[in-house]
Amino acid sequence: MKTAIINARIFDGKQSIGVKTVLIDGETIVSIGGEVPDDAVIRDAEGGMLLPGLIDAHVHTSVEGLRDALKFGVTTELEMMGGFTKAGREKQLSGMEDIADVFSAGMGVTASGGHPDELMPGDGEIPEFVLKELANMSEEDRNAMLAAHAHDHEELPELTNANEARSFVAEQVRQGADYIKIMIEEGSVLAAPGLPVLSEEILRAAVEEAHNQGKLVLAHVLTADSSREAIEIGVDGLAHLFIDRPASTPELVDQIAGSGAFVTPCLVLNSSIIGNTASEMADDPRVKEKLSEEWIDTLKSSFNTYPQGSMEDNFRNVMDLHRAGVDILVGTDVSVPVPTLGGLAHGVSVHHEMQLLVEAGFTPVEALQSATAKTARRFNLNDRGRIAEGVRADLVLVDGDPTTKISDTLSIREVWIRGKSVYGSEVQG
Numbered sequence: 001m002k003t004a005i006i007n008a009r010i011f012d013g014k015q016s017i018g019v020k021t022v023l024i025d026g027e028t029i030v031s032i033g034g035e036v037p038d039d040a041v042i043r044d045a046e047g048g049m050l051l052p053g054l055i056d057a058h059v060h061t062s063v064e065g066l067r068d069a070l071k072f073g074v075t076t077e078l079e080m081m082g083g084f085t086k087a088g089r090e091k092q093l094s095g096m097e098d099i100a101d102v103f104s105a106g107m108g109v110t111a112s113g114g115h116p117d118e119l120m121p122g123d124g125e126i127p128e129f130v131l132k133e134l135a136n137m138s139e140e141d142r143n144a145m146l147a148a149h150a151h152d153h154e155e156l157p158e159l160t161n162a163n164e165a166r167s168f169v170a171e172q173v174r175q176g177a178d179y180i181k182i183m184i185e186e187g188s189v190l191a192a193p194g195l196p197v198l199s200e201e202i203l204r205a206a207v208e209e210a211h212n213q214g215k216l217v218l219a220h221v222l223t224a225d226s227s228r229e230a231i232e233i234g235v236d237g238l239a240h241l242f243i244d245r246p247a248s249t250p251e252l253v254d255q256i257a258g259s260g261a262f263v264t265p266c267l268v269l270n271s272s273i274i275g276n277t278a279s280e281m282a283d284d285p286r287v288k289e290k291l292s293e294e295w296i297d298t299l300k301s302s303f304n305t306y307p308q309g310s311m312e313d314n315f316r317n318v319m320d321l322h323r324a325g326v327d328i329l330v331g332t333d334v335s336v337p338v339p340t341l342g343g344l345a346h347g348v349s350v351h352h353e354m355q356l357l358v359e360a361g362f363t364p365v366e367a368l369q370s371a372t373a374k375t376a377r378r379f380n381l382n383d384r385g386r387i388a389e390g391v392r393a394d395l396v397l398v399d400g401d402p403t404t405k406i407s408d409t410l411s412i413r414e415v416w417i418r419g420k421s422v423y424g425s426e427v428q429g
């Protein structure tokens with residue numbers, strides 16, 4: 001089936017290219033600015049702007065999370081630890097169409113009892129929202145889901161030396177991990193000081209093995225000190241922005257820029273850690289109507305574990321990196337609807353993150369690049385993140401002009417994933 005989207009202004013992932021017809025055939029964009037074939041279904045997008053499907057470069061997700069993401073035009077979620085490796089996707093997601101696409105790091109390289117254990121409720125206890133989801137599943141799906149959510153200490157082997165770290169990474173790759181995540185978190189800004197962290201030697205071995213296997217390595221780091229360590233051991237990207245701003249920040253910025261690593265700041269998370277809620281987002285009618293009560297409550301709360309931090313420092317940190325030429329990617333660290341992990345929701349927080357980047361000093365176009373083409377390029381996802389011939393037809397049609405007013409990204413008229421319209425108006429023409 002062919003669909004021609006006509007009369008929309010196009011943002012192609014890098015820039016606005018004016019009003020052009022985008023022709024979809026099956027799952028793929030086949031032409032831009034060409035003729036409309038007789039057999040195409042016509043979608044008149046007058047007054048709207050067409051964007052590539054948005055990408056969230058830092059999530060921990062579920063079927064519910066992937067479904068919510070898609071409602072907000074987020075057509076790809078990149079899981080930074082979780083169950084949706086290739087094996088997990090085959091078990092849990094095959095045949096599902098109303099969900100965002102997902103890639104995953106599998107299990108993270110972390111110390112026994114280290115991050116993110118401190119965020120989990122109880123010991124091996126399954127959170128209530130998971131139980132609710134489990135009740136509606138087949139036995140097979142239930143078992144897969146339980147495996148994915150198993151946070152038992154037995155699940156993560158203790159890594160006591162470099163060789164064990166290497167075989168752990170190799171095992172993640174065997175399970176179909178798309179990239180590797182390492183944790184350097186001593187807990188000071190998460191109200192859990194003294195968390196165990198793996199030694200530099202063990203982490204270095206994990207990074208080497210991942211690179212030998214052709215995989216990118218991302219680091220969980222929330223402070224300037226741990227960011228420096230991650231860069232020194234050779235990671236490809238920082239999955240967070242350091243929340244503090246010591247006097248040595250200019251040297252750290254130079255070091256990150258010199259290494260070529262990208263940074264996914266997750267300003268929405270840092271804002272929550274500092275104690276800010278996302279209540280304004282939750283009250284926006286364009287958000288409210290699409291979310292469950294649990295997620296609305298989650299947006300209206302916050303981590304609040306580092307109230308001494310400031311968004312001004314975070315804005316300065318991210319702008320220093322941006323001006324130094326570091327690729328900044330849009331990510332959120334959204335996970336589950338629990339108030340202590342508040343200020344975040346799937347899909348919504350991508351829009352919020354773009355707004356915070358603009359508040360920090362990005363142009364709206366730069367913020368959009370960071371949620372589309374730039375992320376696709378850094379994760380080698382060559383089939384998405386752009387509106388171009390031959391790529392997946394993952395598209396979002398919005399009212400207004402987000403290249404001048406970033407909050408217009410929330411005025412979603414229609415979303416396509418792999419050429420299929422999954423949200424929006426009825427077929428015309």
Ligand SMILES: [Zn+2]
Nearest residue numbers: 058059080333
């Ligand atoms: Zn995370």
